[in-house]
Amino acid sequence: MELYNELKEAINECMDASVESPEFKRRFSKLIENFFDKPTNDNDIKEVVNLVQISEDR
Amino acid sequence: MKIRILGWEYINIRRINNLTVDLTKGNSIPHQISLIMMPNGTGKTTTINLMRAVLDGSALDWDEDKVREFKPQYGNVSKGEFRLKTKINDDIYYFILCLDYENGKAQYKTSRTGEPGGLEDGRNLPYQLSGVLNTQFVNRFIFDGEQAKKTLSSENDEAEKAITYLYQLNELDNLKAKIDLLVKQAQDNNTRGMTKQSLSYTRTQMENKERIYNELLRKKAQIEKRNIELTRRKEQIQESISKIISSDSKLKDEKAKLDSDKIETSGFIRQNIDNILKGMREPFNVNPCFDQRLKSLSDNMQKLKLPKTMSKEFFNELANSPYCICGRHIGDEEKKHILENAESFLGEDQLVALNAIKDKLKSYVATDELRNEIDSLNQNVRKLEEIDAGLTRLGLQLKEQGNDEIEMLQNELAEIEKQLHDSNREYNILVAVDKDSNSKINDENNIKLAAAAFNLAKENFNKATNTFTLYQKSEKVKQYLDAIRKSALEKLKLRVLTKTNININSIIKTEKILIDKIDGNLVLKNRKAVSEGQTLAIAYSYIGSLFDESSFRFPFVIDSPAVSLDLSVRKEVSEILPVLFEQLVIFVISSEVANFADSYYDFPDVAFYTIEAKDGPENAVCTIGKDYFDSFQKDE
Numbered sequence: 001m002e003l004y005n006e007l008k009e010a011i012n013e014c015m016d017a018s019v020e021s022p023e024f025k026r027r028f029s030k031l032i033e034n035f036f037d038k039p040t041n042d043n044d045i046k047e048v049v050n051l052v053q054i055s056e057d058r
Numbered sequence: 059m060k061i062r063i064l065g066w067e068y069i070n071i072r073r074i075n076n077l078t079v080d081l082t083k084g085n086s087i088p089h090q091i092s093l094i095m096m097p098n099g100t101g102k103t104t105t106i107n108l109m110r111a112v113l114d115g116s117a118l119d120w121d122e123d124k125v126r127e128f129k130p131q132y133g134n135v136s137k138g139e140f141r142l143k144t145k146i147n148d149d150i151y152y153f154i155l156c157l158d159y160e161n162g163k164a165q166y167k168t169s170r171t172g173e174p175g176g177l178e179d180g181r182n183l184p185y186q187l188s189g190v191l192n193t194q195f196v197n198r199f200i201f202d203g204e205q206a207k208k209t210l211s212s213e214n215d216e217a218e219k220a221i222t223y224l225y226q227l228n229e230l231d232n233l234k235a236k237i238d239l240l241v242k243q244a245q246d247n248n249t250r251g252m253t254k255q256s257l258s259y260t261r262t263q264m265e266n267k268e269r270i271y272n273e274l275l276r277k278k279a280q281i282e283k284r285n286i287e288l289t290r291r292k293e294q295i296q297e298s299i300s301k302i303i304s305s306d307s308k309l310k311d312e313k314a315k316l317d318s319d320k321i322e323t324s325g326f327i328r329q330n331i332d333n334i335l336k337g338m339r340e341p342f343n344v345n346p347c348f349d350q351r352l353k354s355l356s357d358n359m360q361k362l363k364l365p366k367t368m369s370k371e372f373f374n375e376l377a378n379s380p381y382c383i384c385g386r387h388i389g390d391e392e393k394k395h396i397l398e399n400a401e402s403f404l405g406e407d408q409l410v411a412l413n414a415i416k417d418k419l420k421s422y423v424a425t426d427e428l429r430n431e432i433d434s435l436n437q438n439v440r441k442l443e444e445i446d447a448g449l450t451r452l453g454l455q456l457k458e459q460g461n462d463e464i465e466m467l468q469n470e471l472a473e474i475e476k477q478l479h480d481s482n483r484e485y486n487i488l489v490a491v492d493k494d495s496n497s498k499i500n501d502e503n504n505i506k507l508a509a510a511a512f513n514l515a516k517e518n519f520n521k522a523t524n525t526f527t528l529y530q531k532s533e534k535v536k537q538y539l540d541a542i543r544k545s546a547l548e549k550l551k552l553r554v555l556t557k558t559n560i561n562i563n564s565i566i567k568t569e570k571i572l573i574d575k576i577d578g579n580l581v582l583k584n585r586k587a588v589s590e591g592q593t594l595a596i597a598y599s600y601i602g603s604l605f606d607e608s609s610f611r612f613p614f615v616i617d618s619p620a621v622s623l624d625l626s627v628r629k630e631v632s633e634i635l636p637v638l639f640e641q642l643v644i645f646v647i648s649s650e651v652a653n654f655a656d657s658y659y660d661f662p663d664v665a666f667y668t669i670e671a672k673d674g675p676e677n678a679v680c681t682i683g684k685d686y687f688d689s690f691q692k693d694e
Contacts, residue, residue: 004225004609006549010542018538028538035233036226038185045233046240052531 003033024051059186060611062088062145062641063109070138071108071128071157072101073671074678081643081665086145088613090663091635091642093655095687100669100678102645104128106200106617108140112153114196115166115181122162129159136160146184153181189232190610195223198601202617206597208579210588215578217600221550224608230543234536241532245523257522264519267501267512274488274505281485288478295471302464303452313452320445323438330435337428349424356419359412373400551576554603561599565634566592566627573600591623595631602638613641620646620654632657648690659684 003011011032015025027048034040065081065088068074081088096102108128111117117125128138138157143150152169154177166181183191197205198220208216222228303313342349377396382388388396404412450468457465487503490496496504501511520529558580559572571592574583580600582588588596598619605612619635620628632654635642646655658664666687669680681687 006553007225007227007542007546009549010546013545014538014541028535032230032233032539032542036186036229040233040236042236042240045236049237049240049528049531049535052534054527054530054534 003036007032020053021051024048024053027051059184059609060145060147061187061613063613063615063643064088064143064145064150066105066109066143067139067141068101068105068678069141070130070135071140072104072130073099074101075130075132077669077678077680079667079669079680083665086150088145088641089665090640091644091658091661091665093658093664093666093687094643094645095648095651095655095666095668095690096645097647097670100671102617102647106202106615106645108155109142109615110193110196110200111164112140112142112155112166112181113191113200114193115191116193117155117164117166120164125157125162125164126159128157146187187610189226189229190223192223194219198224198604199612200615201597201601206594209597209600210580210582210593217576217579218547218551220601220604221547221554221576224604224610225546225550227543227547227550230539234539237532237535241525241529244525244528245520248523248525260515260519260522264512264515267508267515270502271505271508271512274503274508278485278488278505281481281488285478285481285485288474288481292471292474292478295467295474299453299464299467299471300449302461302467303449303456306456309452309455313449316445316448316452320442320449323442323445326438327435327442330431330438333431334428334435337431340422340428342422342424343426343428346424352419352422356416359416359419371405373397373403554600557603557606558596558600561602561634561638562596564637565595565599565630567630571596591627591631594619594623595627595634598631598635598638602634605639611640613643614639615643615645617645618647618650619644620650623654625653628653629657636661651688656688659688 011029015029018025020028028051031040031044031048034044063081064086065079067076067078069076079094081092083089094102096105111120129135130138136159138159140155140157142153142155144153145151150171152171154167154169156165156167158164165179168178168180168182169176170178170182194216205216208214300313300317304310337343342352373396376382377388377393377400379388382392386392453464453468457468487496487499488505490499490504491506493499499507501507516529517526520526555573555576562571562573569592571585571588572583573596574581580596601614605614614635616635619631623631628650635644644655655666665682666684667680667682668687668690669678670690671678681690
């Protein structure tokens with residue numbers, strides 16, 4: 001299912017402002033698109049979560 | 059995704075023992091407009107409620123009495139059914155609500171034509187529809203006058219929720235919930251090395267802190283709601299007291315003078331506040347201590363003599379010169395060294411900014427303007443208090459003269475003011491940002507501290523279960539989802555608002571009515587209320603705009619849309635409805651034919667249905683055709 005423009009723009013703006021890797025940005029956007037369309041595999045979600053960058057000092 | 063209603067069937071539902079209503083043109087395509095005439099008492103509201111229940115799945119929560127409400131009065135009937143025939147994209151779905159009158163139970167069945175297996179238990183929707191078809195959203199397209207009022211009522215957030223559900227922003231919440239579940243599973247699987255007791259302790263700590271935090275959030279929402287109600291009542295009472303005083307010939311002149319002084323003084327206070335806010339942008343006027351420190355900073359900056367040319371750019375140029383200013387040759391080694399150290403010096407742009415600050419600090423002059431403005435504000439606030447006391451005194455005079463009504467109102471007002479005072483005290487503790495602003499706060503009565511305590515307990519639990527990194531990452535993903543949800547909602551609200559105003563303009567031509575914003579509900583621009591007919595017109599415009607450009611194309615089912623409309627507005631509404639909606643199922647009674655239903659007599663794609671109880675109360679028949687529909691109206 002094609003996402004509507006407002007959601008696409010919101011995802012792009014959020015990802016542009018983030019410091020995440022291109023791989024995370026691509027897969028996170030795809031995850032949302034898939035989630036709107038069909039049941040999503042838990043492993044897909046886990047893989048995307050694991051791609052998040054976190055600072056060492058926390 | 060296109061959703062169409064193709065018809066429905068009643069089996070043993072109240073006064074209808076067996077009846078099929080087919081809205082199609084015979085090829086699984088419904089007419090754009092289906093007008094259903096059902097006189098009062100035939101089951102119009104029942105039909106609409108059953109449609110809602112079939113689509114939103116709410117019948118599973120019905121109690122025995124509610125189920126038995128649909129039982130026919132005739133014979134000994136133990137079961138009933140309402141079957142809704144729909145078309146979702148190109149597939150035909152029958153959603154069946156089975157009512158077991160004997161046991162007082164409702165259950166759903168689904169039948170998809172062309173699918174093996176025939177009738178399935180449950181209400182089995184296509185995946186994309188499962189997040190959309192809930193009670194709140196179904197009420198948006200199976201519509202009645204009450205829903206229209208809710209769209210404009212400030213007491214709920216129906217309008218915003220409709221956008222959330224239609225555009226499935228709630229799916230982002232579902233994704234967050236799924237992430238939480240995965241983290242919890244990981245926590246449950248990573249308890250090695252921990253005793254059962256210590257795991258249980260850290261988990262209980264976390265759950266307790268979470269409970270306190272959520273309770274405080276609930277409490278805040280409750281207080282906000284209560285304060286709105288109390289303030290509204292307070293204003294009503296003040297208005298009533300004001301009217302009573304104005305009606306007294308002796309006091310009315312004095313009251314008029316006090317009212318006029320109050321307006322003038324309130325204006326002065328607003329002006330004082332504006333000037334103070336502007337004045338505070340110059341900190342040297344706020345407090346002598348700031349003035350002293352800024353002067354000291356200015357002196358230091360003059361003494362330091364900021365370099366005008368010894369900047370990063372100077373060293374970058376120097377590195378590329380053959381000789382240094384001291385005469386030494388600059389080779390590759392020296393060049394590398396200079397370039398590395400150039401970064402330690404300020405750039406030209408930073409120097410420009412610092413010099414601007416230095417000049418500004420050197421030239422400013424502190425004045426007493428801000429202090430004078432604060433004094434003036436205090437005087438005006440005192441004056442306003444005196445005016446209010448004067449108004450109260452007028453009320454007391456009437457009370458002493460034996461006016462019971464004013465006594466009652468003033469007692470109620472005093473009680474409300476007390477409640478508001480207590481409520482505000484509690485609220486201030488809840489929302490205080492730190493102990494400096496309220497020393498009584500702790501992590502059990504303040505939201506910010508409770509959130510911090512909850513986060514700490516979560517961290518402890520995650521550290522204990524070796525899932526801290528996973529937890530941190532999942533929180534970050536959830537923050538992204540929140541930001542996306544918020545941003546998408548704002549963008550959608552703006553689009554729907556623009557389109558709604560265009561639609562309103564084309565329906566209501568006699569007055570300029572505009573929606574200012576969607577803030578939970580629709581907020582009117584420069585007015586507080588509209589007529590009942592206008593409320594309907596606004597609600598239709600809003601729903602039409604909502605569906606426009608959505609990936610879901612729903613039918614629009616309306617119960618008696620024209621009953622409350624003036625004859626002059628009816629025609630305009632009847633013209634706009636087919637423009638806004640691709641499929642309309644309109645339930646009417648005979649009084650809605652004039653100027654509304656009859657507007658569709660020459661419409662190219664319309665069908666007319668008249669459902670009536672004919673031979674006794676239990677047998678209903680459905681007659682299709684304009685002539686019968688029209689003559690039925692005349693008989694009535």
